[in-house]
Amino acid sequence: MKIAIPVEDASMDTTICISFGRTPYFLIYDTESKDAKFISNSAAASQGGAGIKAAQTIIDHQAEALLTPRCGENAAEVFRAANIRIYQTNGNLLKHNLQAFEKGELSLLNEIHPGLHNHGGR
Amino acid sequence: MKIAVLSGKGGTGKTLVSVNLAFVAGHSVYIDCDVEEPNGHLFFKPRDVKTDNVSVLIPSVDEKVCKGCRKCVDFCKFNALAYIKNRLYVFDEICHSCGGCILLCPRNALSETPRKIGAVKKGISDQVAVITGVLNPGEASGVPIIKSLLDSCDADAPYIFIDCPPGSACIVMESIKDADYCVLVAEPTIFGVHNLAMVHELVRIFEKPHGVILNKCFDGFNPAEQFCLDNKIRILGKIPFNNELGSANSDAKIVSKEINAYHELFSGLLTAIRQEAQHEAITNT
Amino acid sequence: MKQLLILSGKGGTGKTTVASAFIKLAGAKAYADCDVDAPNLHLVMKHKSDVKKTDYMGLPKAAIDPCLCRGCGICMTNCRFDAIRYSEENGYSVDLFACEGCSVCEALCPAHAVSMNPAAAGELRLYRNDSVFSTAQLKMGSGTSGKLVTEVKNQLKEAAEGIDLAIIDGSPGIGCPVIASLSGVDMVLIVAEPSISGISDMERIINTADKFQVKTAVCINKYNTNLLNSEKIIRYCQKHNIPYSGRIPYDKKAIEAINNGLSIVEIDCSSGEAVKSVYRNTIKLLEGGTLC
Numbered sequence: 001m002k003i004a005i006p007v008e009d010a011s012m013d014t015t016i017c018i019s020f021g022r023t024p025y026f027l028i029y030d031t032e033s034k035d036a037k038f039i040s041n042s043a044a045a046s047q048g049g050a051g052i053k054a055a056q057t058i059i060d061h062q063a064e065a066l067l068t069p070r071c072g073e074n075a076a077e078v079f080r081a082a083n084i085r086i087y088q089t090n091g092n093l094l095k096h097n098l099q100a101f102e103k104g105e106l107s108l109l110n111e112i113h114p115g116l117h118n119h120g121g122r
Numbered sequence: 123m124k125i126a127v128l129s130g131k132g133g134t135g136k137t138l139v140s141v142n143l144a145f146v147a148g149h150s151v152y153i154d155c156d157v158e159e160p161n162g163h164l165f166f167k168p169r170d171v172k173t174d175n176v177s178v179l180i181p182s183v184d185e186k187v188c189k190g191c192r193k194c195v196d197f198c199k200f201n202a203l204a205y206i207k208n209r210l211y212v213f214d215e216i217c218h219s220c221g222g223c224i225l226l227c228p229r230n231a232l233s234e235t236p237r238k239i240g241a242v243k244k245g246i247s248d249q250v251a252v253i254t255g256v257l258n259p260g261e262a263s264g265v266p267i268i269k270s271l272l273d274s275c276d277a278d279a280p281y282i283f284i285d286c287p288p289g290s291a292c293i294v295m296e297s298i299k300d301a302d303y304c305v306l307v308a309e310p311t312i313f314g315v316h317n318l319a320m321v322h323e324l325v326r327i328f329e330k331p332h333g334v335i336l337n338k339c340f341d342g343f344n345p346a347e348q349f350c351l352d353n354k355i356r357i358l359g360k361i362p363f364n365n366e367l368g369s370a371n372s373d374a375k376i377v378s379k380e381i382n383a384y385h386e387l388f389s390g391l392l393t394a395i396r397q398e399a400q401h402e403a404i405t406n407t
Numbered sequence: 408m409k410q411l412l413i414l415s416g417k418g419g420t421g422k423t424t425v426a427s428a429f430i431k432l433a434g435a436k437a438y439a440d441c442d443v444d445a446p447n448l449h450l451v452m453k454h455k456s457d458v459k460k461t462d463y464m465g466l467p468k469a470a471i472d473p474c475l476c477r478g479c480g481i482c483m484t485n486c487r488f489d490a491i492r493y494s495e496e497n498g499y500s501v502d503l504f505a506c507e508g509c510s511v512c513e514a515l516c517p518a519h520a521v522s523m524n525p526a527a528a529g530e531l532r533l534y535r536n537d538s539v540f541s542t543a544q545l546k547m548g549s550g551t552s553g554k555l556v557t558e559v560k561n562q563l564k565e566a567a568e569g570i571d572l573a574i575i576d577g578s579p580g581i582g583c584p585v586i587a588s589l590s591g592v593d594m595v596l597i598v599a600e601p602s603i604s605g606i607s608d609m610e611r612i613i614n615t616a617d618k619f620q621v622k623t624a625v626c627i628n629k630y631n632t633n634l635l636n637s638e639k640i641i642r643y644c645q646k647h648n649i650p651y652s653g654r655i656p657y658d659k660k661a662i663e664a665i666n667n668g669l670s671i672v673e674i675d676c677s678s679g680e681a682v683k684s685v686y687r688n689t690i691k692l693l694e695g696g697t698l699c
Contacts, residue, residue: 018591022557047466047508047554048262049201049216056195056204074213081206130445132579133419137604158580159417159611161604199466199509220487220509259581259615288418288579289444290547295504312666313423313447320445324547340659345666365632372602372633 002030003101004063006054007094010038015092020068020075021050027094028061031102037061051075059084067097071109123399124282126301126330130317132288134309135337135361138371140285141165142378142388143305143395149249150281153271155297157240157257157264162285164374168245168252176255176270177236178219183210187231194223194232215262240267242274251279268296281392290320298325303399304332305358308346315345322355331402333358335391358394361387408437408564410573410592411693414616416608418579420600421628424661426576427451427670428682433690435574437567440542441556441588442578443529449542453668456536463543463555465528466508469501475520482512482521504548529555531562539566553587560588581615589615594622594693596652600629601636609640613649624650624692626685629657650698653685 006023007014017023022044028037039061043053051071055078058066065085069092079086088109089097100106127140137154141162144152154162181194181203188210195203195210202216203223214237224232240257255271257264264287275282286297298304304325308318318334325332333356336346340363350357361367367384370377377384413426423440426448430438440448469490471482476499483491483499490505491512501512503526513521528549534540541563543555556578563573575592578584589595595616599609609625616623625644630637637654644651658678661671671679688698 043201046201047199049198049213052204052213052216053201056206059204059206074216077213078204078206078211081209081211083207131419131447132417132445133600158582159604159608161417161607164603164607197510197514218507218509220507220511221485222509222511222514225485225511226514257582259611260586262583264582291444291545292504292548295548309419310666311662312450312668316447316450317445320547327547342663343666368632372600372605372636374603 001032001064002028002062003065003067004028004058004061005067005089005094005097006041007038012036012095014094016067016069016089016094016097018069020071021054023054026054026058028063029098049074052078055079067101067106068109123280123303123396124284124301125303125305125395125399126284126286126298127305127307128286128294128298128321129288129307130290130319130321131309131314134307134314136288136307137161137165137285138337138377139305139307139335139391140283141376142384143392144250144281144283145248145376146378146385146388146392147281147283149279150283151251151253151275151279152283152285153275154252154254154285155268155271155293156285156287157255157267157293158287160254160256163243163245163252163254165376166245166247166250166252168247171243171245173241173243174270174274175238176240176242176267177238178217178266179221179234180214180217180219180237181212181223181232182235183212184231184233185209187229189229191228193226193228197222197226215260218263240264242267242270244274251275264293265296268293272300290324294321294324295328298328298330301330303395303402304330305395306332306334307337308334308350309338310336310340310344310346312345315349318346318349322353331399332356333395333398336360338363356398358398359387359391408567408570408573409693410575410594411689412575412577412588412592412595413598414577414585414588414595414612415579415598415600416581416610416612417600417605420598420605421655422598423447423451423576424665424671425596425598425626425628425655425682425685426574428672428679429686429689430574431670431672432683432686433572433574435572436538437563437570437573438538438540438575439559439563439573440576441559441584442576443543443545443555443559443584444578446542446544448576449540451665451668451670452540454534454536454540456534459533459535461531461533462527463529463531463558465526465549467523468503468506468508468526469510469512469521470524471499471501472520472522473498475518477518477520479517481515481517485511485515487511531555531558533562533566535566539563539570541566553583556584556587557590560591581611585612585615589621592621594624594689596689597623597625598628599625599640601627601633601640603636606636606640606643610643613647622692624652624689626652626689627654630654631656650692652688652692652698653681655681655685
């Protein structure tokens, strides 16, 4: 399946970006074919609603799971609606987190933080 | 006459000045535009308060008509829309109510529904009509509340005092838009002067006649006074720093109601403002 | 890097005065001013280094090309922000202060006379020598989006890698900029003022910060201007289990210090003495301790 991860650079040696909505890149990684595709995050430049736009991008790339250190309420709402599971990353290395996910060592993200506007969508 | 009271910096005395001017003016209107943290009502303690909700219009989708073309999602500059698993989602707090998505939907699948963001409360205290704007916590913009506040006041009253929010952002601009005269309240600190310079720039851009009230004055060098002298800004008057004043004010008492000397002080300031404003009106026609 | 944010709800309670004192006492190597509408911290933290300035771009704003404009007025009719005006001499034009960048006018114009142009909504400033100071100035009339505040914090985090404590001077109110400043902080210190207005605003900011489940403490500034109200604040904190970091008296000398570009701990004064124990208590809480 395809998973998405917010990362600082378009390279496998990179680190995870703490801000999901404004990360410079996403890695779309296929756990079966091991295909790795980096996409630039157009939401990073947004004034507001960056999490929503970033979430839409991930859905449009058919990701089924997201690995991230934190996630805001608005983006989480989008993922809930799309049945995409959110896992909490451990430490900041991309490679380490991919391995941990494949071994089933990452847990689901529990704490969704309020967005800049405190509520999710309808 | 509409008089806006602003300052740039918080805590300089906008509410002290606007509340007391409204009180000494007698039959007047006091509008509290500091919708995030409104305080004027704590001094006036108005009675017969009526509350009207303020809403903004948010798009809502008719799912039977929507075919998922995503024109709205792609258009929205605020990223307030997302299309997920064949359903359109609207993110209320992010929506700026521009109406674009509704206009552009090729199938007319979108319509607008009101969403409450705050309220306007109207009450009365002696002869003063007290109108307070409140923005619900978490909301992005208080501008629609300001619009509602300024629309709802009694245009017949001889004096309308607008207690503005701190700063010089768009919400302050909205508050002073219709003012005939602007009173800038300054405190004698370099912080105060820095922010006074910003609002001074703002009132000049908007070509509003203006003057400064120097608050919390004590002996010694007053950087705000110097700023006014250097920039040839009219000084309307001074309010000396005084423990009795500070104490009464901190208990939300209207000092010009409680203490005669302050009634005189604020009446004098009101006269100065009226004269300045009339003089400006004459010279500008 | 641990982040301590100073908020107040009400303006003028002394956030910047307290923040600058804390920065001096901690010998903090990283600090920021998130009050982007009316920044003041730089007036006390006189940084001698060069400043790196970066334009902060807001949403692009509309512009009407008078050569292409046919004068139909569809833009003005549909602008929800009253940002398009008409005059005999200039025809249809955009009020840049009112324009929110929604681009409805661009989408509707039958003559393609409207374009959306990049607009600077503020300026980010970064000072660096042996300490890092991140601040910004929002352009007058701009929308107070939390984004510029987020950029100030990001700028700080990037430049201050390896530094363990950052002190952040926040902005008044409870709106977007305050919420953006709350994101990712380890602790909030609320500087309260013992007035009815101050208490009312303090309660609103505590409610707002509560949603973020961030450790919060309260201190009282100018406490002796109203002892009864100061007691009310202390009782409120006890009732709601909010740690109380201490109190600072009203001090004319504080104004003198500030007006000379000094923090209150750099001169000999009562507020300077008092802020030291508020500082000690706050840091203790930040590091996971409790106050008795």
